[in-house]
Amino acid sequence: MSEFKPAPANWWVVAHREFRQLVRNRAYVITTVIGLLLLIGLSFVPALLDYLASRDAANPVEIVVVTGPEWGTEQWHQQMLRQQLTEALARIPAAFRPSWRFITPAESMSSTVRALPPTADWDTAQQQLDPLVKEGDIDAYLWFGQIDGSLTVRLTRQEVSDTEMGFVRAIVEPLAAARRAQEAGLTPEQIIALNTPTQVEGRDVNPRFNDRTQVFSMILTYFLLIALYMAAILYGNMIAMGVVQEKNTRVVEMLVSAARPIHILVGKVLGIGLAGLLQFGIWTAGGLIVTLSSGRLQQLLPLEDGTSLLAAIPLPILLYFTLFFLLGYFLYAVLNAGLASMASRIEEMNAVIFPSITLILIAYFLAFASFTRADNPLVVIGSLIPFFTPMVMFSRVILIPVPAWQVALSVVSTLLTILLGLGVSARLYHANVLRFRRVSWKEAWRSLRRGQRLPGV
């Protein structure tokens, strides 16, 4: 009889069971795989965008430039206009520039277009060219001329978008202005002076970021915040579900007869937390491997040639993420475990874990408020309140420099809240776990206040 091997501490036995059951669960395996596929897919998105862009560049929209008689009857007039348009197009920043190519009628593939007279008034142009656009023989034409005495430019395509019209306006307006100036008798020097663009500049006095790292860290923070939020909701829900199911199947009485409530809670929170960490670890590792091997990251991130990937995601961000991930998980998991003991059936679960869901949502929105202004007093105060710290302090600390004492204070107070929460939850659990019905808030509060501070808890 004494040959029994002692088992590990019973909180560890509970943790071990939770972990094993969860990682063998089909839903867990499926979400892990789907998440991994999604991440791998996402890492191909930049490549896909590049591919689409290069396909666009290889097949630009050909826009035939057609002028009315007022513009000048010689062929070189058209060629010059085409030249000016092409130059104006080139001045648009590459990232936004539409994939267009301006051609003169003479350069067109279509014999009908080539046969056009050097100038065509609107009626002629419309009669001749509209059917060609409709049939798809040419992509588009841009007509310059006078209508009712005013300079008019018309773009004709199968479908014209507002964006395209914006580009046309940006390209044509300076040309038109120059032409009016010429007609008014200004000298070429005066025209150039008139057209010299004003220098508009933005200056950044915070030396911490340049533009690209600022944008990068915002995007990164955004994604990591979503990860924190998902982890809090997803794993918090799993904890609550576990507690309710144990009540529902009545196995809980066997549990509490063998282990103290606080050990059961610690075991549950640890076991599911480990499974959650494993899942996030798999996703992170998978994402890193794919991005690394495809070499795409080098182009996505503000990297000098030859810098390694780990230098790309700043180590402090990774460490802060891990820290706040753990704090957030444990805080909400502990809360959920206690609250869930008030329900006996899965249908009642959402009603009882509602307070912790609300806290998570508030934290999430506060964290987002920090994107617009990270020194917003509401955000600063929020980041110091334990229930919001994991998300709000995380985004603050990454977006702007935060005094070290604030970070330390928030972390310590969150840790204390977790410990306190564990005590309160264990009491709530102990008081409610054998009430096989929905426990009201009043009852729950009473059982907490009555303070069954007995050695068994």
Place this chain on the structure above:
Amino acid sequence: MGLAVKEVSKSFGDIAAVRKVSLDIPPGIVYGLIGPNGAGKTTTMRMIMTILNPDRGEITWKGQPVYKVASRHFGYLPEERGLYPNMTIRDQLRFFAALHGISGATVDREIDEWITRLDLTEHAGKKIEELSKGNAQKVQFVAALLHHPELLILDEPFSGLDPVNVRLLKSALLHLAAGGTSILFSTHRMEHVEELCQRLALIRGGEIVAEGTVDEVRRSTGRMFLRLQLDCEGNGTAACLRTCAGLPEPRQIPGGWELELPAGFDPQQVLRQALEAGTAITRFEVTPPSLEDVYISVMGGEAGNE
């Protein structure tokens, strides 16, 4: 010294579930806690298991407060049955053994022994959700005892079992008792009590109303019955008895007649009178009421709210 429950009380809101209950359960015996539903049996057991904390009073095992020893040295089968539905029998049993502090090859071997003893072999690899209620209950019973508890507490262990499984469970209990395990179980079925218990307590409305060995409890009411079979000159027992003054009308029972002796009536008087009259006596038995009679007379109206 075994389990000592001293003046323990527990209320839920305005309802007093257990009132000043005291029990003394010597080690190594089988003890029955008998009473109708709602009498406080489950609450008492939960307090012994430290699942509930008493409002007043204290509970000790071999002199130690129970919260120090319950998890390691007590085993418990709750009245509300339940196991993890999607774990196999073996995994489940290993888990509960480990939760009580033991693991290793010995546990695995004992799991196999119990699976055989309780006739679960063909289900050994199945998940709980695939088992019948009775089989799941047997698994839960094993889960309660794998860690060799010194005290095994079983709340209504026989309810919901078919006669074959009742017999299996009874022989398992006797096996454990023979090995020195103290067993406390609750029931409202008297045949189990008389067969298994060395001592018992009757509990009603949260209070102990009778306590002792089966015999002591039967005598506790002070009532005595006379069972007899007479033959006087061709007349039956009933007719014979009418000649004996001060006795109530007897009623027929298998193998004779029975009547309750009025207080202070000496049964020897009947015997003497019969002998003097030359009546043949084929049965003469003075006996306290059966446990079931005691139960019914003690519980009175409450027996109805089962």
